[in-house]
Amino acid sequence: MINTCRCTINPTSFRNRVGFIASILGDFRDTEMFSSGSSAELYIRPMLLCYGDVDIMNCFKTILAIPYGSTPPLELWDCRQDTVTVCEIIDSHKPGYVYLQQSYVLEKNDNGLYVVQKVRNECTSFLEYTSNILPPAYEAYLLVVRLCNEEICNEHVISKVHSMFTPVDSHGPAKRLISKNFSFYLDFLSEIDYVVCVLCPVWPQQAALWPIRNRHHDWPDQETINLVVSGACHVVGTVHPSCRDDQWMSKHQWRLSFSRAEITLLNSWTPVQQIVYHMLRIFMKREIFSKTNENDKLKFSNYHIKTAMLWACEQNPQTWWSEESSLVKLCSGLLQRLTDCVAEKQCQHYFISNCNLLDSFAEDDSWMIYNNLRNFANESMLLSWFFENYIRECAQVADIPALFEHYCSIDEVQRIVNAIIDWKLNTLPRDLYEEYVDLEINMLLLNLVYRRDAKTTLIIMKALQNCDPVVRDYSSALISLRVAFTMEIQSMTADLLEVLWTIFFACSLESFDSAVSRLESAKQLSIRKAIKLATLSNVRRNALDVLYDEMAKAYLHQSLTCK
Numbered sequence: 001m002i003n004t005c006r007c008t009i010n011p012t013s014f015r016n017r018v019g020f021i022a023s024i025l026g027d028f029r030d031t032e033m034f035s036s037g038s039s040a041e042l043y044i045r046p047m048l049l050c051y052g053d054v055d056i057m058n059c060f061k062t063i064l065a066i067p068y069g070s071t072p073p074l075e076l077w078d079c080r081q082d083t084v085t086v087c088e089i090i091d092s093h094k095p096g097y098v099y100l101q102q103s104y105v106l107e108k109n110d111n112g113l114y115v116v117q118k119v120r121n122e123c124t125s126f127l128e129y130t131s132n133i134l135p136p137a138y139e140a141y142l143l144v145v146r147l148c149n150e151e152i153c154n155e156h157v158i159s160k161v162h163s164m165f166t167p168v169d170s171h172g173p174a175k176r177l178i179s180k181n182f183s184f185y186l187d188f189l190s191e192i193d194y195v196v197c198v199l200c201p202v203w204p205q206q207a208a209l210w211p212i213r214n215r216h217h218d219w220p221d222q223e224t225i226n227l228v229v230s231g232a233c234h235v236v237g238t239v240h241p242s243c244r245d246d247q248w249m250s251k252h253q254w255r256l257s258f259s260r261a262e263i264t265l266l267n268s269w270t271p272v273q274q275i276v277y278h279m280l281r282i283f284m285k286r287e288i289f290s291k292t293n294e295n296d297k298l299k300f301s302n303y304h305i306k307t308a309m310l311w312a313c314e315q316n317p318q319t320w321w322s323e324e325s326s327l328v329k330l331c332s333g334l335l336q337r338l339t340d341c342v343a344e345k346q347c348q349h350y351f352i353s354n355c356n357l358l359d360s361f362a363e364d365d366s367w368m369i370y371n372n373l374r375n376f377a378n379e380s381m382l383l384s385w386f387f388e389n390y391i392r393e394c395a396q397v398a399d400i401p402a403l404f405e406h407y408c409s410i411d412e413v414q415r416i417v418n419a420i421i422d423w424k425l426n427t428l429p430r431d432l433y434e435e436y437v438d439l440e441i442n443m444l445l446l447n448l449v450y451r452r453d454a455k456t457t458l459i460i461m462k463a464l465q466n467c468d469p470v471v472r473d474y475s476s477a478l479i480s481l482r483v484a485f486t487m488e489i490q491s492m493t494a495d496l497l498e499v500l501w502t503i504f505f506a507c508s509l510e511s512f513d514s515a516v517s518r519l520e521s522a523k524q525l526s527i528r529k530a531i532k533l534a535t536l537s538n539v540r541r542n543a544l545d546v547l548y549d550e551m552a553k554a555y556l557h558q559s560l561t562c563k
Contacts, residue, residue, distance in 0.1 A: 005044040032059040036259040041266040050281040095355035197234040335377040398423035454498035523562040530555035
């Protein structure tokens with residue numbers, strides 16, 4: 001598994017493309033959008049994928065959740081809204097499930113700062129909150145109008161956008177959407193689980209013990225803990241299974257979501273830990289979930305696997321996850337833990353200590369799941385299952401002949417595994433080439449369709465901050481060529497100058513155009529940018545220095561022509 005699961009901690013990976021597109025779409029809609037679930041959590045690319053859809057969290061910036069009794073924040077994240085509703089988080093009788101009580105309104109004054117207004121306390125209904133959200137097709141229409149340039153944004157494209165996403169069903173807080181007629185651009189977003197959520201920028205009281213509890217094996221380390229706490233959490237609109245029949249609670253109950261924290265933690269796992277998680281997901285999907293999760297009631301899910309893995313990473317030393325360990329033995333031990341959880345109907349939430357994830361587990365289902373897990377927790381049974389279901393399928397992908405229908409000898413198994421590894425290593429250069437070509441095509445198309453102004457360029461460059469520098473350079477080169485081509489036709493303009501500024505300084509000097517600059521005149525801002533560019537020049541006089549000088553001159557000239 002180590003030799004066939006390629007690590008994809010680079011911008012060409014499936015997961016980072018999803019996050020890249022989501023961040024762009026979020027900026028255009030003045031929301032925060034990010035990928036979650038397995039597409040964001042797994043940085044390995046195994047031969048057999050354990051996921052098919054894409055999970056997108058969509059956080060609107062018009063509403064904010066804070067712990068009860070907290071002071072409303074006056075400095076918000078990159079928010080362009082004039083009014084923000086602030087709700088306090090109120091505990092329900094079910095740990096992990098809460099209510100949102102609207103308590104404050106933040107209004108932006110003339111200086112661009114927020115002031116607090118107290119409002120009448122009332123609980124916010126998730127249904128009322130989502131009723132103000134536009135249907136996916138109309139949201140997509142508005143997005144295309146704002147994103148695309150005039151040549152692309154024509155009636156033919158807009159007519160397709162109206163049927164781009166079709167809601168299929170709901171499960172938990174997610175709406176499942178199937179994309180149509182847009183595969184020419186986002187072909188990998190064919191099926192999306194779309195979750196509307198509210199940001200809680202302060203670490204919640206319900207999980208107050210998580211950052212400070214004793215950890216004997218130094219996982220997660222303090223730096224990762226700080227990163228998780230700084231990202232805080234979200235609340236999503238879903239109701240506890242035992243409260244679904246209650247008329248009021250079914251409309252007003254929310255659930256604390258630690259999706260962003262889980263992404264951070266899972267991305268800190270070693271490749272071995274990620275492989276074990278991948279194998280458990282493959283096994284559970286085929287042997288447990290497919291046989292028990294036949295209705296919409298809460299059943300055993302991937303979240304229980306993830307929770308068991310998180311506890312195992314915290315409670316076991318790194319030597320327990322050694323590459324010399326048997327993959328089957330590791331999976332067998334974790335399946336045994338899950339078996340015990342089902343038998344006791346007790347699975348402690350990783351972040352919320354008094355929350356039991358199996359408190360509403362149905363009696364008839366628990367025994368069926370328990371028996372299946374207990375059988376496969378046996379190492380011999382699990383080894384046979386992995387060979388018959390995983391290695392055989394990998395051999396088919398690699399087109400390796402002479403696989404017997406039933407058990408093989410140890411020598412035969414070793415021959416098959418070696419052949420799979422050789423095939424994977426031989427195809428690696430082609431896989432990397434195809435990924436980069438695919439990425440370049442996506443970047444070229446994005447460069448073709450989006451509006452050619454500085455605001456849109458800034459959104460693209462900000463979305464590229466988490467990508468490999470090679471990809472950022474490639475995108476900067478494309479935009480620079482387009483600016484050069486445009487200058488040949490209409491000479492330098494103020495808009496083109498701002499696009500160039502954005503290309504080179506969107507990431508490193510993002511705070512340059514801060515709240516202070518809003519109080520400056522256009523003349524002062526142009527002079528300040530010219531000074532900054534002049535100070536970047538180097539005595540070596542390379543091409544970039546010449547460009548900085550020319551841009552500085554253009555900003556000085558612009559300052560003289562400002563009215």
